[in-house]
Amino acid sequence: MSKKTKNICTGIAILLAIVLITLFDRDVIGNAYVKRVLNLAAIYAIISVSMNLVNGFTGLFSLGQAGFMAIGAFSVAIFTVPAEYINSIFYLEPMAPWLAAIRLPFVAALLVGGLIAAGLSLLIGYPVLRLKSDYLAIATLGFSEIIRIVFTQMQTITNGALGINRIPGITTMWVPFGAAAICIGIMVLLIHSSYGRAFQAIREDDIAAEAMGINLSAHKNLAFAVSSFFTAIGGGLYAALLTSVDPKQFYFTMTYNFLLIIVLGGMGSVTGTVIASFIITGGLEWLRFFDEPLTVMGVTIPLFRSGLRMVVFSILLMLLVLFYSKGLMGQKEFSWDGMYAWCKKIKGRLSGLSKKKGGA
Amino acid sequence: MGTQVLSVSDITMQFGGVVAVNNLSLHVDEGEIVALIGPNGAGKTTAFNVITGVYAPTNGQVLFQEHLISANYPRGKMKKKYLGEADTADKYHVAKSITPDKITKLGVARTFQNIRLFKNLTVFDNVLIAKHMRSRANFLSATFRLNHKEEKQNREETMKLLEILDLADVKDEIASSLPYGKQRHLEIARALATQPELLLLDEPAAGMNPQETDELTAFIRKIKDDFRLTVFMIEHHMDLVMEISDRIYVLDFGKLIAEGTPGEIQNDQRVIDAYLGVQKDA
Amino acid sequence: MSMDIFLQHLLNGISVGSLYALIAIGYTMVYGILLLINFAHGDIFMMASYFMIFAVVDFGLPVWISLPMIIVLTVILGMLLERSAYKPLRNAPRMSIMISAIGASYLLENLAVYLFSGVPKGYPDIPWLTKVINVGTISFQTVTVIAPVLVIVILGALMALVNHTRTGMAMRAVSKDFETARLMGVRIDRVIAVTFAIGSGLAAVGSVLWGAKYSSVYPLMGVMPGLKCFVAAVFGGIGNIPGAVLGGIVLGLGETLLVAFFPGLTGYRDAFAFVVLIVMLLVRPNGLLGEKEADKV
Numbered sequence: 001m002s003k004k005t006k007n008i009c010t011g012i013a014i015l016l017a018i019v020l021i022t023l024f025d026r027d028v029i030g031n032a033y034v035k036r037v038l039n040l041a042a043i044y045a046i047i048s049v050s051m052n053l054v055n056g057f058t059g060l061f062s063l064g065q066a067g068f069m070a071i072g073a074f075s076v077a078i079f080t081v082p083a084e085y086i087n088s089i090f091y092l093e094p095m096a097p098w099l100a101a102i103r104l105p106f107v108a109a110l111l112v113g114g115l116i117a118a119g120l121s122l123l124i125g126y127p128v129l130r131l132k133s134d135y136l137a138i139a140t141l142g143f144s145e146i147i148r149i150v151f152t153q154m155q156t157i158t159n160g161a162l163g164i165n166r167i168p169g170i171t172t173m174w175v176p177f178g179a180a181a182i183c184i185g186i187m188v189l190l191i192h193s194s195y196g197r198a199f200q201a202i203r204e205d206d207i208a209a210e211a212m213g214i215n216l217s218a219h220k221n222l223a224f225a226v227s228s229f230f231t232a233i234g235g236g237l238y239a240a241l242l243t244s245v246d247p248k249q250f251y252f253t254m255t256y257n258f259l260l261i262i263v264l265g266g267m268g269s270v271t272g273t274v275i276a277s278f279i280i281t282g283g284l285e286w287l288r289f290f291d292e293p294l295t296v297m298g299v300t301i302p303l304f305r306s307g308l309r310m311v312v313f314s315i316l317l318m319l320l321v322l323f324y325s326k327g328l329m330g331q332k333e334f335s336w337d338g339m340y341a342w343c344k345k346i347k348g349r350l351s352g353l354s355k356k357k358g359g360a
Numbered sequence: 361m362g363t364q365v366l367s368v369s370d371i372t373m374q375f376g377g378v379v380a381v382n383n384l385s386l387h388v389d390e391g392e393i394v395a396l397i398g399p400n401g402a403g404k405t406t407a408f409n410v411i412t413g414v415y416a417p418t419n420g421q422v423l424f425q426e427h428l429i430s431a432n433y434p435r436g437k438m439k440k441k442y443l444g445e446a447d448t449a450d451k452y453h454v455a456k457s458i459t460p461d462k463i464t465k466l467g468v469a470r471t472f473q474n475i476r477l478f479k480n481l482t483v484f485d486n487v488l489i490a491k492h493m494r495s496r497a498n499f500l501s502a503t504f505r506l507n508h509k510e511e512k513q514n515r516e517e518t519m520k521l522l523e524i525l526d527l528a529d530v531k532d533e534i535a536s537s538l539p540y541g542k543q544r545h546l547e548i549a550r551a552l553a554t555q556p557e558l559l560l561l562d563e564p565a566a567g568m569n570p571q572e573t574d575e576l577t578a579f580i581r582k583i584k585d586d587f588r589l590t591v592f593m594i595e596h597h598m599d600l601v602m603e604i605s606d607r608i609y610v611l612d613f614g615k616l617i618a619e620g621t622p623g624e625i626q627n628d629q630r631v632i633d634a635y636l637g638v639q640k641d642a
Numbered sequence: 643m644s645m646d647i648f649l650q651h652l653l654n655g656i657s658v659g660s661l662y663a664l665i666a667i668g669y670t671m672v673y674g675i676l677l678l679i680n681f682a683h684g685d686i687f688m689m690a691s692y693f694m695i696f697a698v699v700d701f702g703l704p705v706w707i708s709l710p711m712i713i714v715l716t717v718i719l720g721m722l723l724e725r726s727a728y729k730p731l732r733n734a735p736r737m738s739i740m741i742s743a744i745g746a747s748y749l750l751e752n753l754a755v756y757l758f759s760g761v762p763k764g765y766p767d768i769p770w771l772t773k774v775i776n777v778g779t780i781s782f783q784t785v786t787v788i789a790p791v792l793v794i795v796i797l798g799a800l801m802a803l804v805n806h807t808r809t810g811m812a813m814r815a816v817s818k819d820f821e822t823a824r825l826m827g828v829r830i831d832r833v834i835a836v837t838f839a840i841g842s843g844l845a846a847v848g849s850v851l852w853g854a855k856y857s858s859v860y861p862l863m864g865v866m867p868g869l870k871c872f873v874a875a876v877f878g879g880i881g882n883i884p885g886a887v888l889g890g891i892v893l894g895l896g897e898t899l900l901v902a903f904f905p906g907l908t909g910y911r912d913a914f915a916f917v918v919l920i921v922m923l924l925v926r927p928n929g930l931l932g933e934k935e936a937d938k939v
Binding site (some may be wrong): 201207 | 412414453459460462464469470473476477478479480481485488490491492493494495497499503504505507511514550554620
């Protein structure tokens with residue numbers, strides 16, 4: 001495929017996306033539910049790509065996404081909830097006065113959350129990433145639980161277990177999709193910069209990377225901090241989408257959603273991750289029917305009841321790692337050439353099939 | 361004779377009760393090609409790993425030019441278990457070592473015995489990564505492409521290096537897909553991209569046939585002159601070693617048993633014994 | 643704080659620590675051999691608790707039959723887990739194995755929610771473990787004394803196994819060098835299966851003692867003990883069995899005393915283990931009893 005054709009294809013794709021989002025946004029197609037799922041998928045895409053930056057591109061195993069999300073979500077909740085509602089929300093104990101005095105615009109609250117998350121990630125990363133990066137998984141899992149515990153305890157700041165509601169919501173789909181484009185765009189730029197190449201060198205062979213003059217600990221911490229920053233941004237958007245947050249939402253199992261997304265999309269593939277975000281977020285909604293009683297021809301099938309959805313989810317995760325560990329894309333990125341080759345392959349298979357049928 | 365580029369003094373490297381390198385002292389002078397030889401398990405690679413900062417020695421000191429790479433003396437638990445010959449605790453009463461990346465930055469580059477490339481990355485990226493260390497951009501300016509001049513220059517230099525090392529035609533191949541000999545070349549290219557003054561080669565001719573070994577001999581000479589390098593290498597192929605080296609050190613069971621010019625080494629009875637395994641009491 | 647209250651806390655801390663020790667041994671042995679954090683270990687412990695409820699409450703079996711039965715069942719579950727989630731990935735990248743471990747852990751948790759519901763169930767009462775003994779002004783359950791004694795006996799038995807039997811020798815060989823041990827004819831798969839069996843068996847024993855102490859059984863009960871016990875294993879020196887026991891006891895004791903001396907921190911009790919992990923990695927990354935290992939280059 002020539003470069004010109006590719007550019008035309010890319011142009012058409014972008015235009016199509018813009019048109020589609022506009023149509024959804026103006027309620028020409030779809031409904032509130034579909035819109036919400038699409039918004040959620042866009043936010044999940046940010047968080048999953050940032051998780052992939054650490055797990056897929058740098059080769060570290062971090063499981064702290066839920067905790068960093070919580071930081072971003074509460075930052076948005078605390079700083080953007082309108083002053084007039086504060087007293088009625090914090091009815092058990094009033095919000096700390098110094099905090100109630102600070103009201104920030106949405107974008108500023110997002111950035112504050114991101115910076116706090118990045119700072120905390122360095123606090124964990126510095127001791128853990130110096131030597132045994134193996135322990136990062138446990139340390140981040142523990143961290144995400146501690147954040148939840150701490151947020152439940154800090155009554156005057158986070159309103160404890162009650163959480164915060166009446167957060168100003170997202171009014172247009174352009175907010176999550178625009179944020180996703182910017183955040184993922186920045187991460188792609190980072191990945192393709194000399195720092196991003198250094199991350200990949202560490203993933204491929206850390207001893208050789210160090211022998212090439214790459215400071216392992218500094219680069220691992222950088223990847224981890226950037227990832228935490230964008231995860232918190234995603235968390236902030238999530239809070240605005242839901243308009244209410246409480247610590248229970250950020251149970252560590254939430255991280256597994258993103259794990260499933262990056263495994264399906266391919267560890268080390270941004271485009272794969274974005275595609276998988278939409279598939280998994282949509283799929284998880286679709287899987288809800290597993291939790292409802294199912295009646296076929298008057299007979300209620302006993303298997304279908306609350307809890308089955310998550311069993312299916314975990315089996316899916318295991319099957320993916322066991323039999324499809326490269327995911328959709330492996331370490332490759334989407335390209336029109338790849339698409340073309342894939343279409344040809346499928347076409348070849350289909351014609352092969354029809355020939356067989358014809359012969360028989 | 362030039363100035364000393366590398367000087368290793370009284371190095372002992374002990375893992376638990378196993379003494380891998382025992383009281384090794386050597387030096388490499390500017391512009392020399394020096395070889396470290398010895399039977400399998402003599403401690404050559406361990407010595408390399410001490411020099412490049414992968415291990416901190418149990419005792420002794422490593423200097424690169426005037427920079428201290430590492431210095432140590434037996435302490436803590438090791439104090440009782442220490443089995444090295446030299447009791448030089450007084451001499452090196454410092455415990456300091458810098459990490460491999462900083463050593464590379466000072467101007468020491470290395471290759472590995474069992475090739476360690478960035479397997480899933482392209483040949484071009486493998487070399488380009490080595491340029492990262494010397495780039496002045498921070499992660500923000502790199503992300504937002506404020507360093508595009510530097511990046512462009514790095515890419516050009518990388519391309520030039522690939523051309524010199526005869527790898528330009530495979531620059532977009534994935535590193536692990538290259539034939540073995542090319543992978544060795546790539547490892548050397550990557551090391552050269554760090555702009556070293558001292559190049560450490562760990563068995564560069566391993567797995568090569570005589571013809572490839574001859575080519576390698578010429579190749580090492582060429583890069584040594586082109587890049588004004590000092591070369592220190594571990595090698596088993598005696599043809600290569602004898603032809604190329606200015607001086608040779610011989611290691612056996614962790615100890616230095618001989619040093620000298622190729623001519624001297626060839627006629628050294630201890631070396632012949634070590635290689636042929638003559639028993640002393642026989 | 644008076645002396646007897648302090649003693650009471652001390653005793654309590656040691657018994658909690660002994661429970662941690664039993665679970666931590668499983669982590670440390672698996673990590674020592676496979677360099678794998680067996681994320682599902684805490685969930686094996688949880689399943690063992692449910693097995694006991696089924697045996698005693700639902701089937702009405704006497705405790706002396708249920709006990710060996712649930713240990714056997716848990717061992718089978720552990721080995722099954724190894725066969726299905728870890729063995730197929732023996733030569734896969736480390737990351738895949740860890741994700742598979744997470745998947746297995748999540749599967750067990752969700753299966754428990756699905757099968758037994760998220761509502762906590764009561765652990766059957768085992769009188770000889772929960773009986774209260776009074777010594778002077780101190781009173782405690784028998785399990786408080788039984789747990790540490792049992793841990794010491796088990797530690798002795800394990801050390802004998804590891805140091806003086808062929809299986810133990812194979813285990814040490816595999817943990818030193820996986821590939822070489824394979825080439826030397828050690829049956830790797832068997833060694834790994836035995837390791838998982840021992841770890842799961844000890845988790846089952848731990849669950850019985852845990853049940854006597856806390857009595858509440860729910861699908862996510864294994865998560866926190868699991869995470870903490872891994873920290874305990876790191877604290878003692880990962881791969882080192884006496885280290886895991888020491889780490890477990892120190893952690894349990896520290897946690898209990900912290901809450902005893904600073905009641906204001908009760909809500910942060912679970913955070914203590916992770917603070918310990920961070921501090922330990924800064925100060926002594928190889929753990930209390932761990933030895934420094936050199937990377938192969």
